[in-house]
Amino acid sequence: MREQNGTGLAAPQIGVGLRVFTFDVDDVAGHLVNPVLEFPDEEEQDGPEGCLSIPGVYVDTKRRQNVVAKGFNRHGDPIQIVGSGLMARCAQHETDHLDGVLFLDRLDAGRRKEAMKAIRESEWYNPEAPPVVKVSPHGVFGR
């Protein structure tokens, strides 16, 4: 996450089948296990969002402005993150990953079209390449 200047990373993005994400926003860093989000109000934000799993693609994405993210630390102690702006965006983006949702899924039709165009134009996009299946070194199945 830090190598790529990301603000968050969810375990499934690196092949770990656990409900945990890391974050580093405005010098507040940590991780949250089994996050549950609550929204204290109806306020929204709209701004550029990207994803370490979709490098170089940034599209304006609507999110809630304020969030209370409740979960646990690595010791099993309950913790909560009260955040707004980028922290709120990060918590929503990473919790979505844990539910199999990408920020692309949050876009309206016009913005999704813009995102898919950016993906097709990216240097890593290659529809001719055979799919690559990797076994996670952190695998939780069959071990």
Ligand SMILES: [Zn+2]
């Ligand atoms: Zn992401």
